[in-house]
Amino acid sequence: MPKMNPYLNFDGTTEEAFNFYKLVFRSEFRGPINRIGDAPGCENLSEDEKKRVMHVSLPIPGGDTLMGSDIVPSMGHKLIVGNNNYISLHPESREEADRLFNELSPGGKVEMPMADMFWGDYFGSFQDKFGVQWMINYSTTH
Missing domain, CATH: 3.10.180.10 (2,3-Dihydroxybiphenyl 1,2-Dioxygenase, domain 1)
Incomplete structure (x- = not known):
């Protein structure tokens, strides 16, 4: 692969x-x-x-x-920021998940705060101050 x-x-x-x-x-x-x-x-x-x-x-x-x-x-490039792409991070601990969320999200827009989810993981998502979409997902079932 x-x-x-x-x-x-x-x-x-x-x-x-x-x-x-x-x-x-x-x-x-x-x-x-x-x-x-x-x-x-x-x-x-x-x-x-x-x-x-x-x-x-x-x-x-x-x-x-x-x-x-x-x-x-000047070469005809045009940036269109959208919600069609996320970077999904999978930290090794809840603490690291919180650190990444808390350091990347200021100045951006929180879509879903870090929380325990129905599927069993600790998850949050947001757009950072540069318009990049992020997902933080700590799997509790390593």
């Missing part, structure tokens, strides 16, 4: 978002933050677009990797 990594797009806030995620997940970027202005053919872009993130990769404890980039409006 192929490994699957969430890849997030932003409109000029990738670096801010990933620095935030780096703190929450207590991790370090894999390699440098690659800039759009470093790519061939991007010499005529505005200074703002040149500074945008072409690619960033953040290892997440447990073996997964969160990746992201900024859109380039």
Whole structure:
């Protein structure tokens, strides 16, 4: 089976978002933050677009990797934030579930607070301050 990594797009806030995620997940970027202005053919872009993130990769404890980039409006890119994609995290304890929820959700919109669910797990969901949808699910039946 192929490994699957969430890849997030932003409109000029990738670096801010990933620095935030780096703190929450207590991790370090894999390699440098690659800039759009470093790519061939991007010499005529505005200074703002040149500074945008072409690619960033953040290892997440447990073996997964969160990746992201900024859109380039002058190239016809348009970001549409929606509810069609969640990142589902599966921490090892209720305490870690609460920590992740409490550190990722401020400034966002809580959809479902952390609570024991009818299916037996401890679960919550929200949209963070960058518009990314998250689910935190601690399974009590490890």
